[in-house]
Amino acid sequence: MIHQLKLFRIFLIAFVISLIVVAIKYTLHAFNLEPIEQSSLHNSVSSGVFFVVGFILSATISDYKESEKIPSEFSSNVENMFEDAVSVHELYPDFDIDGFREQLRTILGSFSSDVRNKSHATRKHIHALNPYFNQMETAKVPANFIVKLKTQQSALLRNVFRVNYIQRIKFIPSATILARSIVLLLIAMLTLTNIDPFYGGLVIVGLITFILTYMLILIQVISTPFHAEGRTRDDVSLFLTTDVKRYLGTRSSSEK
Numbered sequence: 001m002i003h004q005l006k007l008f009r010i011f012l013i014a015f016v017i018s019l020i021v022v023a024i025k026y027t028l029h030a031f032n033l034e035p036i037e038q039s040s041l042h043n044s045v046s047s048g049v050f051f052v053v054g055f056i057l058s059a060t061i062s063d064y065k066e067s068e069k070i071p072s073e074f075s076s077n078v079e080n081m082f083e084d085a086v087s088v089h090e091l092y093p094d095f096d097i098d099g100f101r102e103q104l105r106t107i108l109g110s111f112s113s114d115v116r117n118k119s120h121a122t123r124k125h126i127h128a129l130n131p132y133f134n135q136m137e138t139a140k141v142p143a144n145f146i147v148k149l150k151t152q153q154s155a156l157l158r159n160v161f162r163v164n165y166i167q168r169i170k171f172i173p174s175a176t177i178l179a180r181s182i183v184l185l186l187i188a189m190l191t192l193t194n195i196d197p198f199y200g201g202l203v204i205v206g207l208i209t210f211i212l213t214y215m216l217i218l219i220q221v222i223s224t225p226f227h228a229e230g231r232t233r234d235d236v237s238l239f240l241t242t243d244v245k246r247y248l249g250t251r252s253s254s255e256k
Contacts, residue, residue, distance in 0.1 A: 007233045009233075010214055010217045010218060010221065010234075011214070013213070013217060014209075014210050014211075014213040014214040014217060015210060017209065017210075017213045018206045018207075018209040018210035018213065019206070021187055021191060021205065021206065021209045022202060022205065022206045022209075024191055025190075025191045025202060025205055026202065028191060028192065029194075029198060029202075033192075034192055034193060034194040034195075035192060035194075036189065036192045036193040036194065037193070037194055038193055038194060038195055038196065038201075042189070042190075042193065045186060045189065046186060046208065048182075049182050049183060049186045049212065050212070052175075052178065052179055052182060053179050053182075053183065053212060053215050053216065053219075054215070056171065056172075056175055056176060056179050056219055057215055057218065057219050059171050059172075060171050060219050060222055060223050061222060063166050063171065063223070063225070064222040064223075064225050064236070066162075066166070067163065067166055067225035067226070067236045068225075068236050070159050070162060070163055070236075071236065071237070071238050071240050071241055072240050073155070073159055074111060074156060074159045074160075074241065075108070075240040075241050075243070075244040076244075077152045077155050077156055077159075078104050078107060078108055078156070078241075078244055078248075079244050079247065079248075080152060081104060081149055081152045081153070082100070082101060082104055082248055082251070084145065084148060084149060084152075085097055085100050085101075085132075085149070086251075088136060088141055088145055091141075092136070092139040092140070092141050094135070094138070094139040095132070095135050095136055095139050095141065096132065096135060099132065100129070100132045101248050101251065103125065103128055103129055103132065104129075104248055105245050105248050105249060106125050106128075107122060107125045107126055107129075107156065108241045108242075108244055108245040108248075109245060110122045110125050111160065111238075111241055112238045112241050112242065114160070114163075114164075115163050115167065115226040115238070116226055116227065118164075118167055118168065120164065122160050123157065123160055126153060126156050126157055126160065129149075129153055133146055133149060133150060136149075163226070166225060167224055167225070167226060170223050171223060176219065179216065179219070180216060183212045183213075183216060186208070186212070187205075187208075187209050187212070190205045190208065190209075191205065218234075221234050222234060226238075
């Protein structure tokens with residue numbers, strides 16, 4: 001039941017707000033408190049508001065879709081680094097493959113925690129791979145193997161920095177304020193407008209309020225793709241990082 005409520009959370013909030021607006025408009029109509037007469041300008045204003053809100057939503061979704069790709073890229077890079085390290089260990093046994101594997105598992109665990117809590121431990125854990133690269137150099141591992149692993153390490157850092165940026169930076173905050181303001185003004189204007197026929201107009205006002213409110217809440221939610229675990233059902237999933245961490249835990253240094 002709780003999971004279903006989380007799934008329909010935005011719907012329920014928007015629905016309740018639209019019911020409140022409908023009730024307010026009905027009350028104003030009953031007391032003849034609708035001073036604004038309906039005109040063709042109402043259509044223009046409504047279209048403009050939908051355009052602005054739709055534009056902000058589409059721009060926010062682009063960052064959200066990019067965030068969806070990052071866990072898979074991050075997880076695949078970690079797994080590839082481990083498989084390459086296993087190949088190195090087979091030829092150069094002095095390399096500490098067990099320590100390298102545990103460091104990669106630490107990176108996966110801290111990444112999942114960091115993106116949820118907006119912390120920054122993953123950067124330190126990624127840099128902690130450097131001593132293992134020094135081990136490879138000491139063990140006379142060819143430079144091209146080490147360069148490849150360092151390139152993958154840099155890719156992990158880019159993923160971390162990109163997630164941190166998306167999590168903290170909102171898309172043009174002034175535009176979001178504009179969207180909220182014009183939605184509020186539009187709803188207020190429709191509420192104070194004398195619409196004829198009344199009951200048909202009442203339904204339309206409720207629908208417009210529901211759609212715009214839903215869009216504004218959705219913008220707020222997806223502008224932060226990773227929330228605290230369990231807070232929302234619209235988060236980007238991190239199951240791949242968990243799967244790769246579990247996979248690395250099942251591998252042994254003797255396994256080929």
